[in-house]
Amino acid sequence: MDASRVVAVCLGxxxxxxxxxxxxxxxxxxxxxxxxxxxxxxxxxxSSRLLKDLLAAGHHRQDPKDxxxxxEYMLSIYRTYSAxxxxxxxxxxxxxxxxxxxxxxxxxxxxxxxxxxxxxRQKYLFDVSTLSEKEELVGAELRIFRRARGTSQTSGLYxxxxxxxxSDTLLDSRSLDxxxxxxxxxxxxxxxxxxxxxxxxxxxxxxxxxxxxSDTEVDLRRLGLDRRGRTQQEKAILxxxxxSKKKENLFNEMKEKIKSRKEGENGEEEEAAQARRAKGQGPxxxxxxxxxxxxxxxxxxxxxxxxxxxxxxxxxxELGWDDWIIAPLGYEAYHCEGVxxxxxxxxxxxxxxxxxxxxMNSMDPYxxxxxxxxxxxxxxxxxxxxDSGNNVVYKQYEEMVVEQxxxx
Numbered sequence: 001m002d003a004s005r006v007v008a009v010c011l012g013x014x015x016x017x018x019x020x021x022x023x024x025x026x027x028x029x030x031x032x033x034x035x036x037x038x039x040x041x042x043x044x045x046x047s048s049r050l051l052k053d054l055l056a057a058g059h060h061r062q063d064p065k066d067x068x069x070x071x072e073y074m075l076s077i078y079r080t081y082s083a084x085x086x087x088x089x090x091x092x093x094x095x096x097x098x099x100x101x102x103x104x105x106x107x108x109x110x111x112x113x114x115x116x117x118x119x120x121r122q123k124y125l126f127d128v129s130t131l132s133e134k135e136e137l138v139g140a141e142l143r144i145f146r147r148a149r150g151t152s153q154t155s156g157l158y159x160x161x162x163x164x165x166x167s168d169t170l171l172d173s174r175s176l177d178x179x180x181x182x183x184x185x186x187x188x189x190x191x192x193x194x195x196x197x198x199x200x201x202x203x204x205x206x207x208x209x210x211x212x213x214s215d216t217e218v219d220l221r222r223l224g225l226d227r228r229g230r231t232q233q234e235k236a237i238l239x240x241x242x243x244s245k246k247k248e249n250l251f252n253e254m255k256e257k258i259k260s261r262k263e264g265e266n267g268e269e270e271e272a273a274q275a276r277r278a279k280g281q282g283p284x285x286x287x288x289x290x291x292x293x294x295x296x297x298x299x300x301x302x303x304x305x306x307x308x309x310x311x312x313x314x315x316x317x318e319l320g321w322d323d324w325i326i327a328p329l330g331y332e333a334y335h336c337e338g339v340x341x342x343x344x345x346x347x348x349x350x351x352x353x354x355x356x357x358x359x360m361n362s363m364d365p366y367x368x369x370x371x372x373x374x375x376x377x378x379x380x381x382x383x384x385x386x387d388s389g390n391n392v393v394y395k396q397y398e399e400m401v402v403e404q405x406x407x408x
Contacts, residue, residue: 068390068392070326070384071105071107071232071237071392073105073237073239074103074105074384074392074394077103077394078326078384078394081394081396082328082381085381099243100138100139100241100242100243101395102135102241102242102393102396103239103240103241103242103395104240104242104387104392104393104394105238105239105391105392105393106128106238106239107235107236107237107391108126108235108236108237109125109126109127110122110123110124110125110227111227112228118218118219118220118221119221119226120210120218120219120220121208121209121210122209122220122225122226122227123165123206123207123208123209124142124206124207124208124236124238125204125205126205126206126207127389128202128203128205128240129203129204129389130387130391131199131240134244134245135242135243135245136242136243136244136245137196137240137242138241138242139192139241140190140191140192140196140238140240140241141190141192141238141239142189142236142238143188143189143238144189144209144225144236145185145187145230145234145235145236146176146187146224146225147225147230147234148183148184148224149222149224156213156214157175157176157213158175158178158211158212158213158218158223159174159175159176159211159212160173160175160176160187160189160209160211161173161211162189162208162209163208164194164207164208165206171189171191171194172190174187176223184224191205191207191238205238209225211225305339306339306340306341306345306348307336307337307339307373308337308338309334309335309336309402309404309405310335310336311332311334312333312334312335312402313330313331314330314331314333315329315330316329316330317330324385325384325385326384326386327383328381328383331400331401333400333401334402335375336374336375338373339370340358340372341362341370342358342361343358344358344371344407348405348406348407349376349406350371350407350408354407357369357370357371358370358407371407372407372408373405373406375402375405376404376406376408377402377404378398378399378400378402378403379400379403380396380397380398380400380401381396381397381400381401382397383395383396383397
């Protein structure tokens with residue numbers, strides 16, 4: 001089995017709750033063998049289906065011409081918070097993120113009407129249908145790039161105002177000095193109030209921008225706010241800050257990717273797989289053997305080493321996930337391996353239950369399985385990826401890196 005499949009198997013088992021040491025316990029304890037074999041058999045079926053989808057997803061490569069170009073603002077967020085994590089700082093954000101652990105960017109889908117000259121109003125359109133209603137909204141802002149213009153011929157401040165397209169309610173405003181209008185820069189406007197008020201019922205949002213000087217509307221082209229000739233990096237983006245109400249599972253996003261890809265495909269491959277499964281147990285037995293061999297190594301020479309943290313490098317490219325994970329393309333996850341034998345060392349921080357279980361196992365290995373070498377402290381990593389709607393998302397995933405191991 002190559003490295004990518006090994007890592008996929010490990011992640012699949014974690015997601016499904018199949019703990020390896022429990023499977024080995026079924027081999028040790030003869031009276032429970034039949035019952036636990038049936039449970040394991042069902043788990044392997046579920047694992048097989050999920051792993052088949054995950055591994056197959058890696059072969060559906062995105063067309064290069066459709067590849068998403070991440071906005072520089074999202075890249076800067078990723079770089080900032082991933083660097084903080086490496087320094088041991090908690091990246092549950094500060095500043096405008098308002099304790100968010102997910103930041104999603106939506107690129108403006110509006111277009112300019114060339115017949116409108118001068119350009120008095122500018123509309124910005126966003127599709128936010130991929131946002132989960134299970135997440136708590138903690139902030140939203142519209143970022144508009146103002147391109148540099150020549151020397152200003154006027155004096156007096158400009159007043160930039162943002163409103164909903166179908167309402168005259170003022171959402172936010174900015175004052176712009178004519179001198180500043182000759183320089184490029186980002187205007188950041190707060191849209192949190194209207195967003196949190198209408199988000200449960202709206203998947204499309206429209207904002208309208210205008211600028212006035214001495215209460216007279218001015219041509220937005222004079223301020224570099226028109227869309228003509230803009231690069232992808234200069235397009236307006238809606239940035240939404242959310243906080244997950246429970247720990248996020250990386251497979252939730254992977255399943256959404258699989259689901260969106262399957263919508264455009266027929267079910268012939270799945271039907272063929274079901275037919276093969278109905279004919280016999282071959283594929284299931286082979287996969288269970290592969291899993292058994294991997295965990296079986298712990299009963300050989302390496303099993304003599306005590307419980308400790310071991311290297312485990314995860315390469316998203318080898319898994320075929322690099323078409324939706326932008327960064328990082330790999331990271332050091334580590335894993336826990338080794339025996340938990342009596343007497344347990346204090347640095348392993350065993351629970352009282354683990355101490356008793358280990359003692360019972362040392363007295364009669366056939367009646368009680370040993371305690372398990374498992375992670376006791378984990379840390380998060382930052383991931384920048386594209387969701388099922390091809391929006392760029394920054395998310396902090398908890399419990400992705402093993403920091404300490406112990407016996408439980």
